[in-house]
Amino acid sequence: MKKSTPRKIDSGSRDSAAREVDARIQQLVDWRGEMLARVRVLIKQADPKVEEECKWKKPSNPLGVPVWSHSGIICTGETHKSVVKMTFAKGAFLDDPAGLFNSSLEGNLRRAIDFREGDKVNEKALKALIRAAVVLNTSEI
Numbered sequence: 001m002k003k004s005t006p007r008k009i010d011s012g013s014r015d016s017a018a019r020e021v022d023a024r025i026q027q028l029v030d031w032r033g034e035m036l037a038r039v040r041v042l043i044k045q046a047d048p049k050v051e052e053e054c055k056w057k058k059p060s061n062p063l064g065v066p067v068w069s070h071s072g073i074i075c076t077g078e079t080h081k082s083v084v085k086m087t088f089a090k091g092a093f094l095d096d097p098a099g100l101f102n103s104s105l106e107g108n109l110r111r112a113i114d115f116r117e118g119d120k121v122n123e124k125a126l127k128a129l130i131r132a133a134v135v136l137n138t139s140e141i
Helices: 011-027 031-046 123-139
Strands: 053-057 065-069 073-079 086-087 110-115
Touching: 011 031, 011 053, 011 065, 011 110, 031 065, 031 073, 031 086, 031 123
Parallel strands: none
Antiparallel strands: 053 065, 065 073, 073 086, 086 110
């Protein structure tokens, strides 16, 4: 499989991408917006060099899906009716000693965490998982 070269994102594009993620979060006027915003903060704290953007825009989801990357996709933040789903692109290759992964467990590559209304976030474990995903991505270059 051919490795893709990390693309350089200028600060104007970064600001635009951040505004798109802001818009996606603000569109959610319930607990899902709060949860997605909280997860976003934790991702940025775990990896200050993370790049964010919204991908996979379509008529049924014109704002797209927030995606966080560092030398490849770390995770996505999808929102559904009853969950905020944080999907790690290479989650099957990450150690998860805290048992955060609770969804998409049958796949060979991805793993996800479904947050439901009222769930508490294990911030320390989630940041460790994010950092491990960054290490995995950067070690493959």
